[in-house]
Structure formats: C-alpha cells, structure tokens
Amino acid sequence: MRMTIKEIARLSGVSQSTVSKIINNYDDVGSETKNKVLQIMKEHGYRPSYSAQSLAKKVTHVIGVIYAGRVNADFNHPFFVDVLNAFKNSVGRLGYDLMFFSNEHFHEGDEDFLERCRHYNVDGCIIIGGETIQPSVYALDESEILCGIDLTLRGKNSTYLMTDNDEMLAKVIEHFYLEGHRDIGFIGGQKPSTIARLRLDAFHSAMRSYQLHVNEDWIYEGDFFEQSGYEAMRSFLQQESVPSAIFTASDLMAIGALRALKEAQLPLHSYSIIGCDDIDAAQYVDPPLTTVRQNKEKIGQLASRLLKDLIDENMHGVERLVEPELVIRASSNPVEG
Template identity: 45%
Template sequence: MKLTISDIAKMANVSPGTVSKVMNQTGSLSSQTIEKVKRVIEETGYEPSFSAKSLATKKSNLIGLIYVGDIQAQINHPFFNEVVNAFKNMIGQLGYDILMFSKSQAGKQNHDYLDRCNYYQLDGCLIIAGDKIEEATYKLDKSHIPCVGIDIELIGPASSYVMTDNRKISARVVDYFHSSGVKDIAFIGGAVDSNISNIRKEAFIHYMNRFGLNINPNWIKHGDYFKESGYKAMKEILAEGSRPQAVYTVSDMMALGVLKALKEADISVPEDIMVIGCDDIEVCRYSEPKLATVKQDKEKIGELAAQMLHKLINGEKEVISMLVEPELVIRESAIIRQ
C-alpha cells in the first residue's frame, strides 16, 4: 500500500503541513522536528506524489517560464540560454518543475498569461523579456502571481526583477577607451525600440559627453543582437568614409559580425579599429581575434532569479530587485598596441 503524507505525519506525530514544510525546506521548525520527520521518511522510503505535495502545501510546485516580446531572438541567443540553464538548475534544487508557455496560445481567449497561470495553478513565473512587450505581461505583473523578470523591470505587488546594471556596461567601455587615448567611438545597438539597448545607448552618450568625446551620429547604428545585423551596421559605418578608432556593440553576436566586416575590408583589429562586445558568450574566446567584451554574470543572474522567485512564492515581502555588476574583459580585439 502506498503511503500518504498523512501516514507520515501520524508516524512522526506531527501535522501534514509540518511534513510538507520539511520536504520543501520552508517555514520555521525546530531541528528536532525536522530530524524526526526526515527519519520517518527515510525509514519508510516515502516518495511524495505530486498531488500529495500540492494538497498539503496548496502549491503545485510548478513554475511558468515565459518568453515575452521577440521570442525567437531570445530562445536562439546564447546569453538567454545560459541564464535559463542556471535558473533551471537552481529552481530544480528548490523543488520545482518548469512549464514553458507556448507563444502561439498568447492572446487567445482565456489564454493570456494570467489566465494560463491560474489554469495550471502555477506557483510563480520567470519572465524573460525581449523587445515589444505584450500588454498581457504587465497584466500578469499586476496580479497575485509571484513573478521575477530578467531584463524587464517588474513592479507588481508580488514581483521583482534581476538584470545586469546596463548603465555600467557602457560606462566600463567608454572609460576604457578614453583611458587608452581613443576618442572616436562607434556604437551599434539593438532595435531602436529595445529598452535594454536604449539604456546602454543613453549611458554611452552620457559618458561620451562626460569625457568630452565627440559623438558622430553617422556612427550610431542599430541591429537585432545577431551577427548579420552587426556585419551590416559595420559596413554602413565604413561606407560613411571616415573611420572610428573603436566600435562598441551591445551584444557579442553583433560584435562578431563587426569583426567579419572589418576583415573583409582588410582593416586590422585592434591595430586600426578596436572592438568590444557585450555578454561574454563562449565563442568570444575562440573568435579571431579573441573578442573583448563586458561580461554579464549569466549564472549569477539565473541563480538569483530562482532564489528570489522561491522567496516570493513563500510569502517573503522584502524581496529586493537586483542589478548585477558587469565586468570588462579585455582580449585581443581591444588591446592597445604600443
């Protein structure tokens, strides 16, 4: 006969809720109570069913993973892949499974994000943001469902967010170029309406002005975070006639496209033009030349998101949104040649 959570509670002389707290590592229990329940579970070989845990805790132990905005760009981009992998590893250790939302269902009657969360009785959601955020995202943010956003500032009653400090990304790049004697810097951002890209662009302009560096409007271009758009943007800059001394792109993928365009134009990197990207994806270490970048701590972002969501689910009120420090990583593409 299969044991139930009530059976374990009777054997340990505690309530089913106490057994649930021990299994889910939540609540305040004495070490003696925890050990007593664990001993019964171990001796009986009890394995809680999904329904048992759900009934005892009024939780499904399911987390929704929602890509909002331009889903194709996010799913295919190495940055988001690494963040989500770190999140999945940590949230799994905390006792949750993940339900990924199908984009094709969004917007249909009774199938917006909030409706679907309620239908599946999700405990909370991780929201990965791209460009052109749907209104349904903000409806979910305003709800009772605990949510953590990555690259989107959620401000709802049960929400929080974690992202890299995007202003500091641009600050690190401009400061490095300025201290290296570089004055003429091109900027290649994401889409014109990309919130994250615009934060980095505004910070780039701010720090260029702060250091007294001239901004050439012809050297400010936009792409889509992928290699081909970086390649195209660099070709357009070269077609202007005058050349910058350095190029800063808001993604490593676009920076790889820049390197390709410069190689085709027989322009040496970093001797003629230096290049710095952003994200520190794995391929940076193997490009030719090796790509300098601003590292976003993808593992830390994913793990923090999981821990924050777990706290929100368990009723912690003071879950503070976090900005993660970026790190400038100088490799061959931005080394100053003497």
C-alpha cells in the same frame, strides 16, 4: 487493479479523508494510524497523484518561464541559454520544476500569460525580456503571481535583476578613452527592447561624462545576433568618416562586425571592438574578443533565490543589479601614432 484512495481507505479501515490527510502530511492523524496506512500504500505500490497533492496544498512547485517578445528569439541566444541553465539548476535544487510557456500566437495578439499562470497554478514565474513586450506581461506584473528577471517590473509581487548597464558602459567608454579613441560608435538592440534602451541611454551618459561627442550616424539598431553586427559595420564603412572604436550590445554582433572588417581587408589593429556577454565563442574568435562579462551563473542563481524568497514571503519586490566585468583581449587596440 489500479489502487485508489478509496481502496486504500477500505484496506486500512479508515475514511478516505483520513488517507488524504496522511498523503498531504496533516498533523492531526495519530502515528499508529498513519504508519498503518503508509505500510498498506507501500505494499500495494500506491503513489499519490502529484496534481491532487498540489491542489490540496495550493502549491505546485512549478515555476513558469515566459519569453516576453518575438517568438522564441532569445531562447536561441547563448546568453539566455546560459542564464536559464543556471536558473534551472539552482531552482531545481530548491525543489522546483520549470514550465515553458509558448508565445506562438503573439503576432495574433491573443496571449494571456496571467490566465495561463492561474490555470496551471504556478508558484511563480520568470520573465525573459524581449524586444516587444506583450500587454499581458504587464498585467501579469500587476497580479498576485510572483515574477521577475531581466525586465523593469514594478508590481508589488515582482522583483527584477539584470547587469548594471550604467556601470557596463562606464567601463567600456573609459577603456576606449584610455586607448585614445574619441570617435566611438554603438551597435545596439531593437529600440522596443528594455535592455537595448537601457544600454543606449548608458552609452549616451558615459560619453557625456568624458565630454565626447555622440555621432548619431554611428548608432545602429541591430538585433543582438551576428548578421546585424555585420550589416552595422558595413554601414559604418560606407560613411565618409568611420568610428575607430565600437561597442556592440552583444558578442554575436561584435563577431559580425569583425567579419565585416575582415571582408573589407582592413587592418583589425586600427579598430577597437568591444562586445557584451562573454559567451564561450568570444575567446576563440580571431582576434579574441574584448567583452563585458555578464555573470550569467550569478544572474541565474540570484533569480532563483529571489523568486524563492518571494514565494516564501521573506521579501517584497526589489531591484538587484549585478556587477559587470571588462575582459580585455585582442580586439581592442589603442589609437596608433
């Protein structure tokens, strides 16, 4: 027979409400009664319903994970995989599980993340930025649900963190400048993407700081994946003049750009290519890729700690920027001559 609270109460000689209080660790039950009930629960192998406990305590120890963009695109990207792994490990040590929300119906316009978060009674949620943000994400930002990461959230219960994109591009353009490059191109992400816009704005700002001309023909809108970097480089090579240095907003696009140069049988030492993320593959491509390392482990860990402090009401919404690091390898080269 399956044990229930009613049966445990009968065997213990107490009310069902007393058993419920003991399960939910209320402090107004005597120790003798509590120990007796716990012993009977142990003898009969009774395990309280986790969902019932969660409802009673108004906490679930569950964090929702939402990708705010085109269906599942960024969950295929190694950067987000690494960040989410770090977040999962860190938040797990804090006693939380993760619930991934599907956005398969985004193209139909019927997502409602706020209602789903309320339905599952998540303690908070983490939002991964995509190239097109659903209106329901901004409704979630303005709600009582605690959320953050990788989007410029402004709600009173929201916090966000990301790599400092201004510092990132300042380091990149300084490196190109010191190598002697003045003709600099940019391969970015989709324009609706928050990260893509921030990096493009930072590129313009860094170029201005060195009084370098921005050639709009050398700015290409990719999608953070390898094929778009390949197509961007092919597009540059078909122009009358070609940039000698190129920053790509992801390592995958940089790898694609290098592939295009190789196919065109051009000397790689005549070009300087810098990627972004420092994914594992960056050090193994030929030539090894110079890149901006985003501290994925730190971003994931910080996201979990910031969200925990929001849940515990130890802080209000804040912005945190993580310092990038330029990792110099063989794909960046000084101007010859």
